[in-house]
Amino acid sequence: MDVMRGLGESGEPTSLPGVDNLMLHFTPYAEDWSKLPVIVSGDGCHITDDRGNTYIDGLAGLFTTQVGHGRSELAEVAATQMKELGFFPNWSFQHPRSLELAHKIAEISPGDLNSTFFVSSGSEAVESVIKLARQFHKANGEAERYKIISRKIAYHGTTMGALSVTGLPTFKAPFEPLPAGFHHVSNTQQDPEGAADAIEEAIEFASPETVAAVIIEPVQNAGGCLVPPPDYWKKVREICDRHGVLLVSDAVICAFGRLGEWFGIERFDVVPDMTTFAKGVTSGYLPMGGVVVNDKISSTLKAHAPMFAHGSTFGGHPVSSAVALENIAIIEREKLLQNVHDLEGHFGEELNRVAENHPIVKEVRGMGFFWAVEVTPERADGTPLDEDEYQKYFKGVLSRKLMEGGLVCRFDDKDEPVIQFSPALISDREILSKIADITDSAITELEKQLGYRG
Secondary structure, three states: OOEEOOOOOOOOOOOOOOOOOOOOOOOOOOOOHHHOOOEEEEEEOEEEEOOOOEEEEOOHHHHOOOOOEOOHHHHHHHHHHHHHOOOOOOOOOOOHHHHHHHHHHHHHOOOOEEEEEEEOOHHHHHHHHHHHHHHHHHHOOOOOOOEEEEEOOOOOOOOHHHHHHOOOHHHHHHHOOOOOOEEEEOOOOOOOOOHHHHHHHHHHHHOHHHEEEEEEOOOEOOOOOEOOOOOHHHHHHHHHHHHOOEEEEEOOOOOOOOOOOOOOHHHHOOOOOEEEEOHHHOOOOOOOEEEEEEHHHHHHHHHHOOOOOOOOOOOOOHHHHHHHHHHHHHHHHOOHHHHHHHHHHHHHHHHHHHHHOOOOEEEEEEEOOEEEEEEOOEOOOOOEOOHHHHHHHHHHHHHHHHHHOOEEOEEEOOOOOEEEEOOOOOOOHHHHHHHHHHHHHHHHHHHHHOOOOO
16 A cells, blocks of 8 residues: 555654544554644645644645645635635536636647536546546447546546546455446556557457547556656557547646646647546645546537536535636746746756665656656565565655655555655755655665665
């Protein structure tokens, strides 16, 4: 399982009430939840816990707080909107903020992605994609198209449909049997040269007339920032067009500046038929997600379906929409997309500088402000670590030293073990270098204990 916060025990149990009442997300019961950090405040690229310890938030909350913590502008627009219209649904009604946001998203989306369906989270966005793809094909006279193809190791969400798209067997096991019609192929790390061809093989094997959509991330998160080969996305676009299959970019993580573009996919010069988004659209200040669809999908549904038979009570929530609009405005006026482009090289160079001094580091990869350092789970003599040793050294020593050094990041081992970084888009050279320095110190301690250093 992936582990957050830099990890390890944080000292004395929290004195705050509720530790026995709150069920945490993706947090093993084997951990002592009472000793996990309690984050009480944030300012810019930093967060502070209830004991007064301050950390660099090297994960931007969860690939989310693009404009950083403590932005009073976002609080102010939320308060203003609450006074005007705190809530009203987008079911048979409309309200100004969701209309304005849909218009703005159409302006910044690539190609002919012009219509947005709002929900409350990334999982709901992926769930909506499945429904949109299936209803589109039915409205288009191809009702037999229902199958979805995605990639192994890739994570796409927790709802039952999104979980079915997810390529992680251990995440699925507690909830099986899952819905049928979902197929998984090699990702670009497993098969760099043949990953696109594997999608075509899967379409042909499943019978092209039964395949509705291919869903992939611009840069795959699970497995550790898997950057595709330069021609991968263009090949997949051609394959989908050849077989009449919809191409979906799942940009829940990659959108709103994470890769230095509004939706991430722009880095690969391809326009999908749909893209999801969530997380960074509001910088996490309020929940929001959505799907942007192209003109072909929206016009087909309008012409041949009575309605898109799906809904969400809080989708396009007026307060979330107001915050999203201001968040986008901040990204624009502070030129944060350009900041990511300007500094991604520096960030990569700093992480590679760390790697050069550590034989345990296998690879550094990433783009924008989305990077991973892959480490080898073995001793200096090449002996693989058993499960107990792995827990002790990687989820103990390494994670604890990152936290003690003042860095919140992510240790992820859905595939090979990686340290992941996803800082706020406002980060400067000093912050990025500090992230690398803390990582350097933590890996040094790990190597000492595994016999790489005297």
